[in-house]
Amino acid sequence: MGSSLPVKPASASGQSTSSSTNTPQNRSWWATSWFLALLVALGVTGATVTWHHKPETHSLDYAVCSTNRTIYTVDLDLPNVQCIVVHDSLISDTGDLEDITLRWRDRWWSEIPLAGVLHLPWPFNFLEPSLRVINIQPDSIVVPGLTDAHAHVLQYGFKMNLNLEDCTSVDEVLSHLKAYVISHPDILGDPTRWIEGMGWDQNKWPGAQYPHADDFDREPLLRGRRISLARIDVHASWVSNRVLQLMTPLPETIDGGLIIRDEHGKPTGIFVDNAMDLIPSQPFSEARAMEYFTRATGDALAVGLTGVHDAFSVPDEIQFYKKLSETQKLPLRLYLMGSVNSDDYWGKEIPRLIQHGLGGRLTVRSVKLFTDGALGSFGAALLEPYSDNPSTSGIMRVQPDALAKLVREFAIDGWQVNIHCIGDRANHVVLDIYEDILANASFSVDALRPRIEHAQILTLDDIKRAGKLGVIPSVQPTHATSDMWYAEDRLGPYRIQGAYAYRTLLNTSPTRVLPLGSDFPVEGINPLLGFYAAVSRLSVKGDSPHGPGGWYPSERLTRAEALKGMTLDTAYASFSEDILGSLSIGKKADFVVLDRDIMTVPMEDILGTKVTATVIDGEVEYGKL
Template identity: 35%
Template sequence: MRKLLLLAFQKRIVLISYVIIALVVLSCTTEKKQTGTLLIHGGPIYTMDSLNPVVEAVVTLDNKILFSGSLENAEKLKGPETQVIDLEGKTMTPGLIEGHGHFMGLGYNELNLDLINTKSFQEIIDAVADAVQKAQPGEWITGRGWHQSKWDQLPENSVLGFPTHEALSAISPDNPVYLRHASGHAGFANAKAMELAGLQLMGTENMDALSVEGGEVIVDDLGLPTGVFNERAMTLITKHIPENTPEKDIQAFELAVAACHRNGITGFHDAGIGRETIALYDKMKAQGKMGIRMYAMLTGWDKELLNEWYKKGPNVDPEHLFTIRSIKLNCDGALGSRGAWLLEPYSDRPDHFGHETLPMEFVKETSLKGLEHGFQVCSHAIGDRANREILDRYEAAFKEKPQMVNDNRFRIEHAQHLHPDDIPRFAELGVIPAMQAVHLSSDRPWAIDRLGEKRIKEGAYMWQALLKSGIPVVNGTDVPVEPLNPIASFYASVTRKTLEGNPEGGYEPAQKMTREQALRSYTLDAAYGAFEEGIKGSITEGKLADFTIFDQDLMTVPEETLLDTQVEMTIFNGQVVYSKPVE
């Protein structure tokens, strides 16, 4: 009897076990299958992921990449609510990153006079005359974008290759005018603006007021100001221009976000912001308007601001929308205004070497504090001397605090003209060059006049030499110095031609980037320049869902039609934020 009871008990245990197993299997089979939010397929998808460089399809889940690979496997993640985007032969890449620009300058360029495409001094006069008609009495007229080296010809009255103020003053006698050079390193003022700044146009009794360390007031044969203020001398005028209103700041911000989306830009390295801009960005993020991944550099002009941030340390945003972990130092000027700091004098002005606009002692001090407090240091340098001096200060700081040197990724912004001896030092020190390829297209035709053939060929726009040395290059446009258009900078990267397609074969063609290198410089390498390669820059599972879709294949389209490429769609944070209007 006992044996029968034991046998019955064992059968019951087995039966219960089968029931449990069946329930588990049933639970697994009825569990809801994970499905994506968005499925994209139907055209070449360049991932910038070396393990999976080109894929058929991408699936996102909310704001992250869920899958990147074959369409067959992607379809398995498709559910009834999954949105499908058929590329219809168009091309997708990771979301593009503007590696060096000025975000509020971009927005304000759309509000103020945009002179970037002017081809003559008369066009500028005409634009200001039109603005005068619309302005209130006494209202300041401001703009940006003129560049005397891009004009068809200089006006008859010119000094050191710059125009003089008389024509500008004649068409705007009652409205002060200040027009910033395309480079941002010089400005042009009319008589009314100089009068409000307290600069007498008659007599030389106040000439001491025209002397500014780290800058220059261009004067005529009589010693009178021509209206052109170079580098730090610009503050003689700019400190008298009324500050922008909060309402106008918000308007400029929103215009800049929209401009980024139109151009396929999902990330932006903002090269130098102050406390007012930080407050604005915080406000925009809190209101859900930060439609761009902002990587901001603190302006080095405000020492109090830097000291405040040294105490609290970097702010790496867990939402990856507004991060502050770097410092921007402006160490020399621009080549166009002859402000770039050179080892040898300018070929077209033999008594002039450019300007050291920030003491090198401060570069060393900031480098040490950057190491101590976890901040990346990003120094503007265009001339070969500025680049050398900054590399020297970085190296000295690294040697002084070797225990704190650990993937600091210090940068030099522009790194435009280098002495050959300094090219390998970037890789040796781990210093990232953030270079804007489109500057070659704009500047190279006249840059040879400033530097001469030898310096141009041995050290100007040395992209391939730097890449081969083992350091990545971060690309961009320096907007609003150049238009935000990344296609133009991509074209310059791979052709080294002007945007008109000259010269045949490109300038110094050995320094061209390959198309893959150029795309990396706008995606994965740009992300690396901001310590963000783990979350963006490639179409890799787990990274953020930021994509740019083009109407043709950047990697294969013939060179002569490359500039015709247009952005069809921009996807930011897993959402379509821009679609090209149907014509």
């Protein structure tokens, strides 16, 4: 990481060290001698000298500097600086090394009696403290701490336990499951134990058809076992015949969901959206939650995340985080969106917490509601039928009237409301609800900061309306580059114009706010995957359905906009722009050191970037300075 060098203080007079008795240096010598003699006399007579400064605090101060001025602050007034100074958990100064050193020394002296009269000259200036300076490598950069505006922390740990994302066929899934069972003796010897995993995607398989419960029975080791596998988007699940037996009898239909059946009406083992609630699940376990949490936060810090907006936290999980935050400092900042599966008001079922726990890293002041499903599982609610499946227009998981009632009740109670919307119908319904609420003068858009999570497919008119209302679209750029291979087939050439339209959404925002997230574990946890997708509109292989120029390249963001979307915009979307999101004086000392300049390197080099250090509250949580 570069050297840690003390800054040598300049002499108080700035003059050369001449031997003449009439030099300012020697005059200061006598003044200092008199001052030291006075201190000795005071000590001899029993008088007490009180030093009001706190050297133990200042000794912890340090500056991080870049000779190339590649510290990107995301502060419009001073976008690039040479150095930042960390004091306790805050950024106390920014600027050039010489200037911040002088200001730091002046602050040190200002806390010492008689400091306005006397500064220690040479040779006594060795008594002054030195500001520790950490110089990053010439090719490295510093950026504000990166925050994922939409992700799922415990679900990430769950997925990593049995990850099926890379499977390209049903047979490959079965092979993974077999290996998993063999490697877990407790499951191998007990057929009643659940096998749960996540990540399968039929769109990657030959024929792109949903799998069947009978598929598991083709592998003898899996036959008769309780298997439940969530699709990559977590909007559909695939279960075994044994689980289907446990679920008998099943309803014919379910509001807001779908039970896939064969031509004889027999369930195939695929449950979509609200129908997934029928599937039995293991009870919440603190031990299992801790295992998942440790894996998720460790991986998050390693890729430069200092905060996560967790987009689905049920009451048991919130209590887990609350208890944990009160016994130890959380490894990163968590902004939780509480969620309860009910059409009745449930705001009293979750605690309201602002900068809670040790270090103040836990906040609960928002809720997560749902409207529809996902495009990949034909669950996104569209105004017109799917272009590649005219038999359906998707699923509305909740009726508009019930949703409107809930949103109003949460707004009255002071909760921020964040609503999952994928399809253009879902987005249209939610914008109607927000527009109705914001028409009431008692509701302020800045106080409520209503969010649409995903804002994936909108009509062009609704994009303009979202901007006019000031609704915050919270988007995930890697969804665009994952879905681009089939999205236009699903939506057709006209609807696609309002889909994954990040540039248009940003341009219509009155506050120029577009928070970026990943939706991990649906997508990768590395925020630079989203940064790259936002600025390139390309896959990680460098291609797209429109070639190397990117998929609908007019919707690309600039690198500065993408960085702001992962820092200051996520802070605004969580009411924390005054303390987070930029390397500005007085804000939390959350920052990341990267081994290359993602703001200038060739596009294809962005994804090779490594995190050297992840720092939160001035403390290194990953890597080293």
